Amino acid sequence: MTTIKYLPALALFATFSSYSSSSLSEHPTWLKLGHYKNASSPQSYIESDSFFISKNGKNNPSSELKATIDAFNKDAQMQCKYPARYQWLLSQGLEFSEPKVECTELIEWRDKQPIHSVSLVFASGYMSNPASLYGHMLLKLNRSTPEHNKLLDYSLNYGALVPDNENGLVYITKGLFGGYEAGFSDQLFYRHQHNYGEIELRDIWEYKLNFSQEDVLFLTNHLWEIMGAKYSYYFADENCAFHIARVVELIIGEQLTNELSPWVIPATIFSRLNSAQYNNEKLVKQIEFTASRSSVFHQYENNLSVKDSKLALAIYHSQNILFEPTFTNLDVVTKKRIIETLFEFVQLQQIKKYDVEHIEKLKKALIKARLVLPPGKETSFINYDKYAPHSAQKPSNISISSTVYKNEQSLNLGFRLSYFDSLASDIARVPYSNLEMLDVEVALFDSQLYLEKLHLLDLESFNPAYSQWPNEGGWAWQINVGYERNRSQCFSCSSTFAMAGVGKSWLLNANQSLVYGMINGYAGELQSTQQWLDTSIELGFLTTVTSNLKLRTSIEKFYHQQLSGIATNIELSVPINQDFDIRFGYKHATEFQWQLKLNFYWD
Incomplete structure (x- = not known):
């Protein structure tokens, strides 16, 4: 029975x-x-x-x-x-x-302060850390209400479990070949915002997703399941962008990771995210921007007149001016603006740990001067001219070009895996920088195929000072590893090399132009000099000509290339849209070389 x-x-x-x-x-x-x-x-x-x-x-x-x-x-x-x-x-x-x-621990995590929506967060690139060159991606579970600040939202991070003080070269090697375990971890959002926006000075964009409450419940339930699970970390593809996108695809299907290139970076995912659909509506409901501490300071500084900015800088060097007629005779609004700008700079200097003793004295003087003024903040609203990462130039590149060398013409084809060069759009990227990996170009010349260029890694950061205030900007530097033909030296000249350079840069023309100087060192098979080691001095100029047209010129003098004179390079970029631009190039040392190139950008 x-x-x-x-x-x-x-x-x-x-x-x-x-x-x-x-x-x-x-x-x-x-x-x-x-x-x-x-x-x-x-x-x-x-x-x-x-x-x-x-x-x-x-x-x-x-x-x-x-x-x-x-x-x-x-x-x-x-x-x-x-x-x-x-x-x-x-x-x-x-x-x-x-x-x-009833699952007590799950309910405590998920429902004590209910999660009502989901966002994806993009933190811009950070050139001082190889793990962050391409920016970073977070998943954010929104619990905020009018009574509870969004800094108390949950943020889910995917990252490698790296030992403290790991050598940078070891990190890159193990990261490329799956040498680290990785996983998801949750923290309150203020920790990530503090680290990215306040410590590393990276701008942040938040894309709020158009999910129903049932979708939010399903997604958060799954995040509970995978918390603590271990993955293998691969810097190139199975990284934060890929695995966070895969979690979101639990709801929307494979719109973000379908047919990805072998290299996955946050910019690619956000480009696809903006065009994704869900339930016949746009997946992205809202985009919010959070400025880094550095961006905040520069906006405060730009809000001052030239005269007031000079006075603020004088106060930084001598805080006694705060109590002298030069400052005390100003109107209340101007005094507030100057003090507010100085407070922002004080916080920036404290983050960078510069002039600690001087900053502490200045901070006390600013507090004393501010207490005698009426309450209320003068600089209450600031507009940021920052475009979201999905509107940036796409990271991968295919090119076709025509090159003229000594009145002979070749047809060139190129491929670049990622990410951007110094003539690309600066949207959601570090301005005046270069980050290219696996850049290849071949040439069909006189019925023969030649490898013109193979750059494995090409990094460049001019790191200019955006104001005349102390400790702004830093050393310019560059690294390049690869192979290239030097037709402007001679037809058969080529080099297999590793190069590193260091120098300084200066902004001009309301930050629209930059000049720089570098001392470079080369090692490798340098056929054009018949040497294994060489050094050079490089001087260059970058400028935005009109709108988005960009021009870069440089001259470089090598120590051993006495007969070749000075190498000259000129390149002009003319953008057509987000997917295409045209480049005009000219090189000369002992011979001249012209190039007209059409670039197609994709993700």
């Missing part, structure tokens, strides 16, 4: 198990819940055995599904470990013998 009583339930379970193994285990949502690569390659990105219920669940979605259904029928507490799996299987019509339970 007892056996007969449970026969219907057993039959129902058998039916669902059969249906699941043949259908649900191949469902895109189930594959995403297990972080399987795809249906044809059912291997999970997650390395932790503890994440899976089945002993071979890491490589077998069907086995993991059966084990999950069995677990929900035997142990109600498994609902608390896998709430997203449980939610989704219920939505597919499955029923379980164990009743629904």
Whole structure:
């Protein structure tokens, strides 16, 4: 009699198990819940055995599904470990013998201050850290209300678990080849905003997503499941941008990571994010900008007149001026603006840990001067002329060009994996910098194919001072590793080299132009000089001619190239739209070389 009583339930379970193994285990949502690569390659990105219920669940979605259904029928507490799996299987019509339970820890994390929406966050690039050259991506769970600041929202970070004080070269090597474990971690958003915006001085954009409350619940349930799970970290592709995008695709399908190039960076994901659709509407509901401490200071400074800016700078050097007629005779509005600007600069200097003793004295003097003025802030609203990262030039590049050398013409084809050069748009990127990896160009010349250029890594940061205030700006530097033909030296001249340079730069023309000087060192097979080591002095000029037209010129004198004279380079960039630009180039040393190039940018 007892056996007969449970026969219907057993039959129902058998039916669902059969249906699941043949259908649900191949469902895109189930594959995403297990972080399987795809249906044809059912291997999970997650390395932790503890994440899976089945002993071979890491490589077998069907086995993991059966084990999950069995677990929900035997142990109600498994609902608390896998709430997203449980939610989704219920939505597919499955029923379980164990009743629904209350998951205290999950409810405390998710519902004590309810999560009402989800955002993706982009932090701009940081040239002082190889891990952050391409910017960084976060997932933000919004809990803020009029009573609760958004700094108390949850932010989910995906990153490598790197030992303290890891050598930079070791980090890059292990990061490229999967030498680190990685995973998701949650922190209150103010920690990330403080680190990126206040310490590393990086601007932040937040893209709020158009998700329903049910979507938000499903996503947060899944984040609960994967917290603590371990992945292998690959700097090039399986990084923060890729895995956070995969989490969002649990809701929207493969709109962000489908047919990605071998190199995945945050800019690519945000470009696709802005054009993504969900439920016949734009996925992105709202974009908010948060300025870095550095951007805030420069806006305050720009709000001062030239005369008031000079006075503020004088006060920085001698705070006694705050109590002299030069300052005290000013109107209240001007005094407030100057003091507010100085307070912003004080905070910036404290972050950089410059002139600690001087800054402490200035800060006390500013407080004393401010206390005698009426309450209220004078600089209450500032407009930032900052475009969101999706409107930037796309990171990968294919080019076709015609090159003229000594009245002979060649057809050149080029490919660059990522990311931007000094003539590209500065939107959501570090201005006056260069970050190119795997830049290749071949030439068809006189019916023969030549490798013209192979730059593995080309980094450049001019790091100019955007104001005349102390400790603004820093050393300019550049690194380049690769191979290139030097036709402007001679037809057969080529070099396989590693180059590093250091120097200074200065802004002109309301920050629209820059001049720089560099001392460079070269090592490698330098055929044009018949040397293995060489040095050079380089002088250059970059400017925005009109609108977005950019021009760069440089001259470089090598120590050993006595017969070649001075190498001259000129390049003009004429943008057409976000996907195309035209470049005009000229080089000369002992011979001249002209080039007309069409660039196509893609992600």
